[in-house]
Amino acid sequence: MNQVSQKSTNKINLLGLTRQQMEDFFESLGEKRFRAHQIMKWVHFFGVDDFEAMTNIGKGLRGKLAEVAEIKGPAVELEHFSNDGTRKWVVDLGQGNKVETVFIPDGKRGTLCVSSQVGCALDCSFCSTGKQGFQRDLSVDEIIGQLWIAQRSFGAPENHGIRNITNIVMMGMGEPLLNFENVVTAMEIMKDDLGYGVAKKRLTLSTSGVVPKMYELYDRIDVALAVSLHAPNDELRDQLVPINKKYPLSALMAACRRYVDQFPDTRRVTMEYVLMDGVNDKYEHAEQLVALLQDVPSKINLIPFNPFPSSGYKRPNGMRIKAFQDRLIKAGFVTTIRTTRGDDIDAACGQLVGQVQDRTRRAAQWQAKIAEKAANSQKGKQIPVQQVSVHKQS
Numbered sequence: 001m002n003q004v005s006q007k008s009t010n011k012i013n014l015l016g017l018t019r020q021q022m023e024d025f026f027e028s029l030g031e032k033r034f035r036a037h038q039i040m041k042w043v044h045f046f047g048v049d050d051f052e053a054m055t056n057i058g059k060g061l062r063g064k065l066a067e068v069a070e071i072k073g074p075a076v077e078l079e080h081f082s083n084d085g086t087r088k089w090v091v092d093l094g095q096g097n098k099v100e101t102v103f104i105p106d107g108k109r110g111t112l113c114v115s116s117q118v119g120c121a122l123d124c125s126f127c128s129t130g131k132q133g134f135q136r137d138l139s140v141d142e143i144i145g146q147l148w149i150a151q152r153s154f155g156a157p158e159n160h161g162i163r164n165i166t167n168i169v170m171m172g173m174g175e176p177l178l179n180f181e182n183v184v185t186a187m188e189i190m191k192d193d194l195g196y197g198v199a200k201k202r203l204t205l206s207t208s209g210v211v212p213k214m215y216e217l218y219d220r221i222d223v224a225l226a227v228s229l230h231a232p233n234d235e236l237r238d239q240l241v242p243i244n245k246k247y248p249l250s251a252l253m254a255a256c257r258r259y260v261d262q263f264p265d266t267r268r269v270t271m272e273y274v275l276m277d278g279v280n281d282k283y284e285h286a287e288q289l290v291a292l293l294q295d296v297p298s299k300i301n302l303i304p305f306n307p308f309p310s311s312g313y314k315r316p317n318g319m320r321i322k323a324f325q326d327r328l329i330k331a332g333f334v335t336t337i338r339t340t341r342g343d344d345i346d347a348a349c350g351q352l353v354g355q356v357q358d359r360t361r362r363a364a365q366w367q368a369k370i371a372e373k374a375a376n377s378q379k380g381k382q383i384p385v386q387q388v389s390v391h392k393q394s
Contacts, residue, residue, distance in 0.1 A: 011070040014043055015148060016141030018188050019195075029064060040194040043071050047152040073145035074099075079153070089149055093118060093142060097135050099173050101146040103165065106339075111167040114146050116183050117174025122208055124228070124241050126274055128308040129173045137179035143186040146172075147196060168198055171206040171226070177213035184220050191223075200224065206272065211247040214255040218262050225259050226270040226301075227252065231280050232288035240280070253296055260297045268334075269298045275321055276305045277314040286327040299334040 017025060022036035038056060042048045049071040051062040074091035077098060081087055085105040092098050099115040118135035120127070147168065154164040168190055170176040176183045183205070189195040190203055206226040207214060214225075231237035237244040244252075260267045271293065275281045289300075302325055305315045316324075321337060328335040 011068060013141040014039065014069050014071050015073060015144045016139060016185075016189075018185060019192050025069075029068070031061065035061065037194055039065075040192075044148070044151075044189070044195045047148060049073070072141075073148045073152075074142055076149060087150070087153065089146070089153075091146065091149065093138070099138070099142075099146075101150060101172060103150050109166050110164045111169060112147060112150050112165045113169050113172045114143060115172030115174055116143060116170055116176040116179045120174050121178050122175050122241075122243055124208065124230075126230070126240060126276060126305060126311060126313050128311070137182060138174070140182050140185045140189075143182060144189055144195075147190065151196070163196075165196070166198075167202040167204070168196075169204045169206060169226070171204070175208055175210065176205050177207045177210040177217065180213055180216065184217070187221055187223055191221075204270070208241050208243050209247050209252045209255075210243065211251045211255045215258065218259055222263065224270070225256070225267075226272055227256060229271045230274050232285050232292050236280060236285075249292065253292065256296050256298070267297065269296060271298050271300045272303060273300060274303045274305055275316050275324060277316040277320070279313060281316045281320055281324055283323070283327065286324050290328065290331040290333070293333065299336070300328055301336050301338055303338045 012025070014022065014025075019036065019040065022040055023033040026033060026035045026039075035057070039054070042054045042057075048054060051057070051065045051069075051071075054062060057065075074093055076089055077092045078090040079087070080089075087103040089101045090098050091101065097118045099118055101115060102113040104111045104113065115138065117137050119132045120129045121134045123131075147165070151163070151165055170183060170187070187203060187205070190198045191200065200222045201224055204224040204226050205217065206228060208228045217223075217225075228241065229237075230240050231244075234244060234248050237249060256269045259269060273280075273289070293300075302321065304321055305311075305313050307313070307315060325335050325337055
Protein backbone atom coordinates (compact mmCIF):
# COMPACT_ATOMS: atom_id res chain seq x y z
CA MET A 1 0.00 0.00 0.00
CA ASN A 2 1.39 3.38 -0.94
CA GLN A 3 2.16 5.93 1.74
CA VAL A 4 0.43 9.30 1.84
CA SER A 5 1.62 11.59 4.61
CA GLN A 6 -0.69 12.50 7.44
CA LYS A 7 1.26 15.05 9.45
CA SER A 8 0.94 15.84 13.13
CA THR A 9 -2.21 17.81 12.25
CA ASN A 10 -3.76 14.51 11.10
CA LYS A 11 -4.75 16.14 7.84
CA ILE A 12 -4.38 14.19 4.60
CA ASN A 13 -1.92 15.68 2.13
CA LEU A 14 -3.67 15.97 -1.23
CA LEU A 15 -0.33 16.10 -3.08
CA GLY A 16 -0.03 12.34 -2.70
CA LEU A 17 -3.44 11.26 -4.04
CA THR A 18 -4.02 9.74 -7.45
CA ARG A 19 -7.15 10.67 -9.41
CA GLN A 20 -8.95 7.56 -8.12
CA GLN A 21 -7.89 8.22 -4.55
CA MET A 22 -8.92 11.87 -4.84
CA GLU A 23 -12.35 10.88 -6.17
CA ASP A 24 -12.79 8.42 -3.32
CA PHE A 25 -11.74 11.10 -0.84
CA PHE A 26 -14.37 13.54 -2.07
CA GLU A 27 -17.06 10.87 -2.07
CA SER A 28 -16.16 10.17 1.57
CA LEU A 29 -16.91 13.85 2.23
CA GLY A 30 -20.30 13.51 0.55
CA GLU A 31 -19.16 15.49 -2.49
CA LYS A 32 -19.36 14.75 -6.21
CA ARG A 33 -16.39 13.06 -7.86
CA PHE A 34 -15.84 15.95 -10.29
CA ARG A 35 -14.64 18.02 -7.34
CA ALA A 36 -11.55 15.84 -7.32
CA HIS A 37 -10.76 16.96 -10.87
CA GLN A 38 -11.11 20.61 -9.94
CA ILE A 39 -8.84 20.27 -6.93
CA MET A 40 -6.18 18.30 -8.82
CA LYS A 41 -5.95 21.05 -11.42
CA TRP A 42 -5.58 23.71 -8.74
CA VAL A 43 -2.93 21.70 -6.93
CA HIS A 44 -0.78 20.34 -9.75
CA PHE A 45 -1.39 22.72 -12.64
CA PHE A 46 -1.53 26.03 -10.80
CA GLY A 47 0.50 25.06 -7.74
CA VAL A 48 -2.06 26.43 -5.28
CA ASP A 49 -1.69 25.46 -1.62
CA ASP A 50 -4.50 27.60 -0.15
CA PHE A 51 -8.07 26.33 -0.49
CA GLU A 52 -9.34 29.92 -0.23
CA ALA A 53 -7.63 30.70 -3.56
CA MET A 54 -9.72 28.08 -5.39
CA THR A 55 -12.31 30.41 -6.88
CA ASN A 56 -14.56 27.76 -8.46
CA ILE A 57 -14.97 25.87 -5.17
CA GLY A 58 -17.82 26.89 -2.87
CA LYS A 59 -17.04 28.52 0.47
CA GLY A 60 -18.57 25.64 2.43
CA LEU A 61 -16.41 23.03 0.71
CA ARG A 62 -13.33 25.20 1.05
CA GLY A 63 -13.92 25.35 4.80
CA LYS A 64 -14.52 21.60 5.01
CA LEU A 65 -11.28 20.89 3.11
CA ALA A 66 -9.29 23.18 5.38
CA GLU A 67 -10.41 21.08 8.34
CA VAL A 68 -9.45 17.66 7.00
CA ALA A 69 -6.85 18.18 4.27
CA GLU A 70 -3.78 20.16 3.32
CA ILE A 71 -1.57 20.81 0.30
CA LYS A 72 1.94 20.79 1.67
CA GLY A 73 5.20 20.22 -0.13
CA PRO A 74 8.46 19.53 1.68
CA ALA A 75 10.16 22.55 3.20
CA VAL A 76 12.78 24.05 0.89
CA GLU A 77 15.97 24.60 2.84
CA LEU A 78 18.17 25.74 -0.06
CA GLU A 79 17.66 26.67 -3.67
CA HIS A 80 20.71 26.98 -5.94
CA PHE A 81 20.80 28.27 -9.51
CA SER A 82 23.77 27.26 -11.66
CA ASN A 83 25.37 29.46 -14.29
CA ASP A 84 24.15 27.00 -16.95
CA GLY A 85 20.48 27.24 -15.88
CA THR A 86 20.48 24.12 -13.72
CA ARG A 87 18.49 24.45 -10.49
CA LYS A 88 18.90 22.41 -7.34
CA TRP A 89 16.63 22.25 -4.32
CA VAL A 90 17.54 20.82 -0.93
CA VAL A 91 14.29 19.85 0.77
CA ASP A 92 13.93 19.13 4.46
CA LEU A 93 11.90 16.02 5.31
CA GLY A 94 12.23 16.40 9.06
CA GLN A 95 14.24 14.58 11.72
CA GLY A 96 17.49 15.69 10.16
CA ASN A 97 16.83 14.15 6.74
CA LYS A 98 17.17 16.05 3.48
CA VAL A 99 17.05 15.09 -0.20
CA GLU A 100 17.99 16.92 -3.36
CA THR A 101 16.07 17.59 -6.57
CA VAL A 102 17.62 18.94 -9.76
CA PHE A 103 16.19 20.69 -12.84
CA ILE A 104 18.33 20.42 -15.99
CA PRO A 105 17.52 22.67 -18.97
CA ASP A 106 18.44 21.62 -22.49
CA GLY A 107 16.95 23.82 -25.21
CA LYS A 108 13.18 23.37 -25.23
CA ARG A 109 13.45 20.39 -22.92
CA GLY A 110 13.57 20.71 -19.15
CA THR A 111 14.27 17.57 -17.14
CA LEU A 112 13.60 17.18 -13.44
CA CYS A 113 15.64 14.58 -11.55
CA VAL A 114 13.57 13.33 -8.60
CA SER A 115 14.69 11.47 -5.46
CA SER A 116 12.87 8.44 -4.08
CA GLN A 117 14.72 7.61 -0.87
CA VAL A 118 16.59 9.39 1.90
CA GLY A 119 20.05 8.15 1.01
CA CYS A 120 20.18 4.89 -0.90
CA ALA A 121 19.76 1.29 0.15
CA LEU A 122 22.48 0.31 -2.36
CA ASP A 123 26.16 1.20 -2.22
CA CYS A 124 27.52 1.80 -5.71
CA SER A 125 31.20 2.56 -5.25
CA PHE A 126 31.28 5.67 -7.47
CA CYS A 127 28.11 7.40 -6.22
CA SER A 128 28.25 9.99 -3.44
CA THR A 129 24.61 9.35 -2.48
CA GLY A 130 25.41 5.76 -1.57
CA LYS A 131 28.17 6.88 0.77
CA GLN A 132 25.59 8.72 2.90
CA GLY A 133 23.92 5.46 3.91
CA PHE A 134 20.15 4.97 4.05
CA GLN A 135 17.34 6.21 6.28
CA ARG A 136 13.91 5.61 4.74
CA ASP A 137 11.67 5.64 1.68
CA LEU A 138 9.91 8.81 0.59
CA SER A 139 6.12 8.93 0.76
CA VAL A 140 4.08 9.69 -2.36
CA ASP A 141 3.52 13.32 -1.42
CA GLU A 142 7.24 13.76 -0.71
CA ILE A 143 8.06 12.48 -4.19
CA ILE A 144 5.37 14.57 -5.90
CA GLY A 145 6.26 17.47 -3.63
CA GLN A 146 9.64 17.79 -5.34
CA LEU A 147 7.94 18.22 -8.71
CA TRP A 148 5.38 20.59 -7.22
CA ILE A 149 8.12 22.78 -5.71
CA ALA A 150 10.11 22.86 -8.94
CA GLN A 151 7.08 23.72 -11.07
CA ARG A 152 6.03 26.49 -8.69
CA SER A 153 9.49 28.05 -8.97
CA PHE A 154 8.71 28.90 -12.60
CA GLY A 155 5.30 30.38 -11.82
CA ALA A 156 1.90 29.01 -12.87
CA PRO A 157 1.70 27.73 -16.47
CA GLU A 158 -0.19 29.94 -18.89
CA ASN A 159 -3.56 28.88 -20.23
CA HIS A 160 -2.09 27.18 -23.30
CA GLY A 161 -0.37 24.68 -21.00
CA ILE A 162 3.32 25.23 -21.67
CA ARG A 163 5.42 23.82 -18.84
CA ASN A 164 9.09 24.35 -18.09
CA ILE A 165 9.38 20.77 -16.88
CA THR A 166 8.84 18.51 -19.89
CA ASN A 167 10.65 15.37 -18.74
CA ILE A 168 10.97 13.61 -15.39
CA VAL A 169 13.59 11.05 -14.43
CA MET A 170 13.50 8.97 -11.27
CA MET A 171 17.28 9.17 -11.04
CA GLY A 172 17.82 11.25 -7.91
CA MET A 173 18.75 9.91 -4.48
CA GLY A 174 17.76 6.30 -3.90
CA GLU A 175 16.84 3.16 -5.83
CA PRO A 176 13.26 3.72 -7.06
CA LEU A 177 12.35 0.04 -7.31
CA LEU A 178 13.12 -0.46 -3.62
CA ASN A 179 10.36 2.07 -2.88
CA PHE A 180 8.11 0.41 -5.41
CA GLU A 181 4.53 1.25 -4.41
CA ASN A 182 5.17 4.89 -3.61
CA VAL A 183 7.20 5.48 -6.77
CA VAL A 184 4.64 3.82 -9.04
CA THR A 185 1.81 5.79 -7.44
CA ALA A 186 3.75 9.03 -7.82
CA MET A 187 4.42 8.27 -11.50
CA GLU A 188 0.70 7.69 -12.03
CA ILE A 189 0.09 11.24 -10.79
CA MET A 190 2.90 12.53 -13.00
CA LYS A 191 1.32 10.90 -16.08
CA ASP A 192 -2.27 11.92 -15.31
CA ASP A 193 -3.63 14.81 -17.39
CA LEU A 194 -5.04 16.23 -14.17
CA GLY A 195 -1.61 15.90 -12.59
CA TYR A 196 1.41 16.85 -14.66
CA GLY A 197 0.50 15.24 -17.99
CA VAL A 198 3.95 13.79 -18.64
CA ALA A 199 3.99 11.41 -21.62
CA LYS A 200 5.20 7.88 -20.98
CA LYS A 201 8.27 8.39 -23.18
CA ARG A 202 9.19 11.48 -21.14
CA LEU A 203 8.88 9.78 -17.76
CA THR A 204 11.86 7.55 -16.99
CA LEU A 205 12.56 5.20 -14.13
CA SER A 206 16.21 4.34 -13.60
CA THR A 207 17.21 1.19 -11.74
CA SER A 208 20.49 -0.41 -10.76
CA GLY A 209 18.93 -3.75 -11.57
CA VAL A 210 16.41 -4.94 -8.98
CA VAL A 211 15.30 -7.63 -11.40
CA PRO A 212 12.13 -9.02 -9.74
CA LYS A 213 10.74 -5.50 -9.33
CA MET A 214 11.53 -4.71 -12.97
CA TYR A 215 9.10 -7.42 -14.08
CA GLU A 216 6.52 -6.16 -11.60
CA LEU A 217 6.97 -2.63 -12.92
CA TYR A 218 6.16 -3.65 -16.50
CA ASP A 219 2.81 -5.06 -15.37
CA ARG A 220 1.90 -1.93 -13.39
CA ILE A 221 2.82 1.13 -15.42
CA ASP A 222 4.11 2.07 -18.86
CA VAL A 223 7.12 4.37 -18.57
CA ALA A 224 10.57 4.63 -20.10
CA LEU A 225 13.29 2.45 -18.60
CA ALA A 226 16.91 3.26 -17.87
CA VAL A 227 19.44 0.87 -16.35
CA SER A 228 22.47 1.97 -14.35
CA LEU A 229 24.84 -0.46 -16.04
CA HIS A 230 28.37 0.98 -15.63
CA ALA A 231 30.22 -2.25 -16.39
CA PRO A 232 30.17 -4.80 -19.24
CA ASN A 233 31.07 -7.91 -17.21
CA ASP A 234 30.04 -9.41 -13.88
CA GLU A 235 33.45 -9.26 -12.24
CA LEU A 236 33.73 -5.49 -12.66
CA ARG A 237 30.04 -4.80 -12.02
CA ASP A 238 30.19 -6.75 -8.76
CA GLN A 239 32.71 -4.14 -7.59
CA LEU A 240 30.98 -1.05 -8.93
CA VAL A 241 27.29 -2.00 -8.46
CA PRO A 242 27.12 -4.57 -5.63
CA ILE A 243 23.51 -5.57 -6.33
CA ASN A 244 24.98 -7.35 -9.36
CA LYS A 245 26.09 -10.12 -7.00
CA LYS A 246 22.41 -10.89 -6.39
CA TYR A 247 21.11 -10.16 -9.89
CA PRO A 248 23.95 -10.71 -12.40
CA LEU A 249 24.07 -9.37 -15.93
CA SER A 250 22.44 -12.43 -17.48
CA ALA A 251 19.31 -11.89 -15.35
CA LEU A 252 19.40 -8.12 -15.89
CA MET A 253 19.64 -8.42 -19.68
CA ALA A 254 16.76 -10.91 -19.71
CA ALA A 255 14.64 -8.40 -17.78
CA CYS A 256 15.57 -5.69 -20.28
CA ARG A 257 14.58 -7.89 -23.22
CA ARG A 258 11.23 -8.56 -21.54
CA TYR A 259 10.61 -4.81 -21.30
CA VAL A 260 11.28 -4.34 -25.01
CA ASP A 261 9.11 -7.32 -25.97
CA GLN A 262 6.17 -6.47 -23.71
CA PHE A 263 5.18 -3.16 -25.26
CA PRO A 264 3.86 -2.88 -28.85
CA ASP A 265 5.75 0.25 -29.86
CA THR A 266 9.45 0.42 -30.63
CA ARG A 267 11.22 0.40 -27.30
CA ARG A 268 14.83 0.76 -26.31
CA VAL A 269 16.35 0.63 -22.87
CA THR A 270 18.65 3.51 -21.98
CA MET A 271 21.90 2.12 -20.61
CA GLU A 272 23.59 4.55 -18.24
CA TYR A 273 27.35 4.09 -18.17
CA VAL A 274 29.54 6.26 -15.93
CA LEU A 275 33.05 6.36 -17.41
CA MET A 276 35.88 6.22 -14.86
CA ASP A 277 39.47 6.61 -15.88
CA GLY A 278 41.28 3.28 -16.09
CA VAL A 279 38.38 1.42 -14.51
CA ASN A 280 35.69 0.77 -17.15
CA ASP A 281 36.74 2.95 -20.09
CA LYS A 282 39.22 0.74 -21.93
CA TYR A 283 38.76 -0.52 -25.49
CA GLU A 284 38.21 -4.04 -24.18
CA HIS A 285 35.31 -2.73 -22.07
CA ALA A 286 33.72 -1.17 -25.14
CA GLU A 287 34.06 -4.49 -26.98
CA GLN A 288 32.48 -6.37 -24.08
CA LEU A 289 29.64 -3.84 -23.93
CA VAL A 290 28.91 -4.34 -27.62
CA ALA A 291 28.71 -8.10 -27.08
CA LEU A 292 26.55 -7.76 -23.95
CA LEU A 293 23.95 -5.56 -25.65
CA GLN A 294 23.88 -7.19 -29.07
CA ASP A 295 20.37 -8.61 -28.59
CA VAL A 296 19.02 -5.89 -26.28
CA PRO A 297 17.54 -2.92 -28.18
CA SER A 298 19.16 -0.05 -26.37
CA LYS A 299 20.73 3.37 -26.52
CA ILE A 300 23.79 4.17 -24.45
CA ASN A 301 24.30 7.28 -22.37
CA LEU A 302 27.94 7.77 -21.46
CA ILE A 303 28.42 9.87 -18.32
CA PRO A 304 31.91 11.18 -17.56
CA PHE A 305 32.53 10.61 -13.86
CA ASN A 306 31.71 13.63 -11.70
CA PRO A 307 34.30 13.80 -8.91
CA PHE A 308 33.47 14.07 -5.22
CA PRO A 309 35.88 14.10 -2.26
CA SER A 310 37.74 10.85 -1.54
CA SER A 311 35.90 8.92 -4.25
CA GLY A 312 39.08 7.30 -5.53
CA TYR A 313 37.94 7.69 -9.15
CA LYS A 314 38.82 10.14 -11.90
CA ARG A 315 37.10 11.38 -15.04
CA PRO A 316 38.71 10.15 -18.29
CA ASN A 317 40.07 12.72 -20.69
CA GLY A 318 38.02 13.83 -23.68
CA MET A 319 39.91 11.73 -26.21
CA ARG A 320 39.36 8.55 -24.21
CA ILE A 321 35.65 9.28 -23.84
CA LYS A 322 35.30 9.99 -27.57
CA ALA A 323 37.15 6.79 -28.50
CA PHE A 324 34.79 4.77 -26.30
CA GLN A 325 31.77 6.42 -27.92
CA ASP A 326 33.13 5.87 -31.44
CA ARG A 327 33.46 2.13 -30.88
CA LEU A 328 29.85 1.85 -29.73
CA ILE A 329 28.57 3.97 -32.62
CA LYS A 330 30.53 1.84 -35.06
CA ALA A 331 28.70 -1.21 -33.66
CA GLY A 332 25.37 0.48 -34.45
CA PHE A 333 24.36 1.83 -31.04
CA VAL A 334 22.95 5.30 -30.57
CA THR A 335 25.48 6.62 -28.08
CA THR A 336 25.43 10.03 -26.41
CA ILE A 337 27.81 11.71 -24.01
CA ARG A 338 25.94 13.44 -21.23
CA THR A 339 26.87 17.07 -20.92
CA THR A 340 27.96 17.81 -17.37
CA ARG A 341 25.62 20.40 -15.93
CA GLY A 342 25.28 21.90 -12.49
CA ASP A 343 28.65 20.76 -11.19
CA ASP A 344 29.25 24.27 -9.80
CA ILE A 345 26.36 23.64 -7.39
CA ASP A 346 27.09 19.89 -6.87
CA ALA A 347 24.03 18.98 -8.95
CA ALA A 348 25.76 16.79 -11.53
CA CYS A 349 25.07 13.07 -11.90
CA GLY A 350 26.39 11.12 -8.90
CA GLN A 351 26.90 14.23 -6.75
CA LEU A 352 23.57 14.35 -4.91
CA VAL A 353 24.04 13.78 -1.19
CA GLY A 354 21.36 15.61 0.82
CA GLN A 355 21.55 14.81 4.53
CA VAL A 356 20.86 11.33 5.84
CA GLN A 357 20.38 10.10 9.38
CA ASP A 358 21.99 6.83 8.37
CA ARG A 359 20.65 3.66 9.98
CA THR A 360 22.98 1.32 8.07
CA ARG A 361 26.34 2.58 9.51
CA ARG A 362 27.58 2.85 5.93
CA ALA A 363 28.29 6.57 6.23
CA ALA A 364 30.36 6.00 9.38
CA GLN A 365 32.29 3.21 7.68
CA TRP A 366 32.97 5.44 4.67
CA GLN A 367 34.24 8.25 6.90
CA ALA A 368 36.47 5.76 8.74
CA LYS A 369 37.99 4.65 5.44
CA ILE A 370 38.67 8.27 4.47
CA ALA A 371 40.34 8.89 7.84
CA GLU A 372 42.44 5.75 7.46
CA LYS A 373 43.57 6.81 3.97
CA ALA A 374 44.49 10.24 5.24
CA ALA A 375 46.47 8.76 8.12
CA ASN A 376 48.33 6.38 5.82
CA SER A 377 49.05 9.21 3.41
CA GLN A 378 50.48 11.31 6.25
CA LYS A 379 52.67 8.41 7.35
CA GLY A 380 53.96 8.06 3.79
CA LYS A 381 54.98 11.71 3.73
CA GLN A 382 57.06 11.18 6.85
CA ILE A 383 59.20 8.39 5.33
CA PRO A 384 62.78 9.56 4.72
CA VAL A 385 63.76 10.13 1.10
CA GLN A 386 66.38 7.36 1.09
CA GLN A 387 63.70 4.81 2.09
CA VAL A 388 61.26 5.96 -0.57
CA SER A 389 63.83 5.48 -3.32
CA VAL A 390 63.98 1.72 -2.87
CA HIS A 391 60.23 1.27 -3.45
CA LYS A 392 59.43 1.25 -7.16
CA GLN A 393 55.99 0.99 -8.74
CA SER A 394 55.68 -1.84 -11.23
